[in-house]
Amino acid sequence: MSTAKQADLDKSKNQSSSSVEDGVTTNTQVTDEQIINWIKSRRSIGNLTIPAPSEEQITAAIDCAVTAPDHKKLQPWRFIVTQGNARHELGRALLTAAQEKAAREGEVLSDKDQQKTYNMPLRAPVIITVVTRMQQHKKVPHFEQLLSTGAAVQNLILALKAQGFSTVWRTGLLCNEPAVKAYFDAGIDDYVSAFVYTGSSHCDMPTRKPIDLEPLLRFES
Numbered sequence: 001m002s003t004a005k006q007a008d009l010d011k012s013k014n015q016s017s018s019s020v021e022d023g024v025t026t027n028t029q030v031t032d033e034q035i036i037n038w039i040k041s042r043r044s045i046g047n048l049t050i051p052a053p054s055e056e057q058i059t060a061a062i063d064c065a066v067t068a069p070d071h072k073k074l075q076p077w078r079f080i081v082t083q084g085n086a087r088h089e090l091g092r093a094l095l096t097a098a099q100e101k102a103a104r105e106g107e108v109l110s111d112k113d114q115q116k117t118y119n120m121p122l123r124a125p126v127i128i129t130v131v132t133r134m135q136q137h138k139k140v141p142h143f144e145q146l147l148s149t150g151a152a153v154q155n156l157i158l159a160l161k162a163q164g165f166s167t168v169w170r171t172g173l174l175c176n177e178p179a180v181k182a183y184f185d186a187g188i189d190d191y192v193s194a195f196v197y198t199g200s201s202h203c204d205m206p207t208r209k210p211i212d213l214e215p216l217l218r219f220e221s
């Protein structure tokens with residue numbers, strides 16, 4: 001889909017399905033093919049800035065995230081929205097995690113690496129952390145709860161895109177270090193499953209190289 005068509009679709013998604021302008025009713029119906037192409041057009045963007053989504057927009061996206069497939073409705077996910085100065089507190093937790101990890105591995109972090117780690121949360125105006133709060137259920141193993149969280153994260157990302165925002169899902173090697181888990185009040189079985197860095201992007205959305213389905217797909221009948 002061309003960038004112009006993409007923008008049209010993003011715009012039409014923000015409008016009601018029909019509108020009356022100068023007495024003329026205009027239908028802005030979105031076709032199945034457009035929806036499929038819109039999903040395929042999602043790209044991760046690392047270079048994120050303001051404007052950030054409002055708390056209402058974030059809440060609307062999370063309202064979409066929690067409709068992900070969820071065996072026995074365990075709701076194994078928690079969402080923590082970090083913005084403004086709170087990003088420095090998250091930076092401190094990441095720095096502690098990095099220092100503890102380095103110490104365990106017999107290494108010492110350089111000043112540059114310490115600064116880089118501390119600044120990581122400043123790469124976007126908003127970070128939505130998704131924690132998998134594992135529950136004990138005899139019919140729902142932990143791996144299902146983790147997969148369910150992944151589905152919720154994808155819903156979240158698409159719902160943010162639908163509102164005009166860009167994201168990148170990061171975890172990195174520090175996300176399940178004890179200091180980071182403690183920061184998010186995550187227990188021993190829980191996972192910090194995603195840092196969804198969120199904001200606006202002013203660069204052109206990169207186009208994706210076609211993906212060959214041949215080795216990935218088999219129909220049986």
Ligand SMILES: Cc1cc2nc3c(=O)[nH]c(=O)nc-3n(C[C@H](O)[C@H](O)[C@H](O)COP(=O)(O)O)c2cc1C
Pocket residue numbers: 042043044045168169170171172173193
């Ligand atoms: C669970 C998970 C963790 C990820 N963690 C990172 C990360 O820490 N850093 C990173 O650059 N990309 C990470 N990625 C990959 C990006 O989110 C992204 O998918 C990738 O760069 C490909 O870009 P695309 O989404 O536009 O295809 C992660 C993806 C997943 C699913």
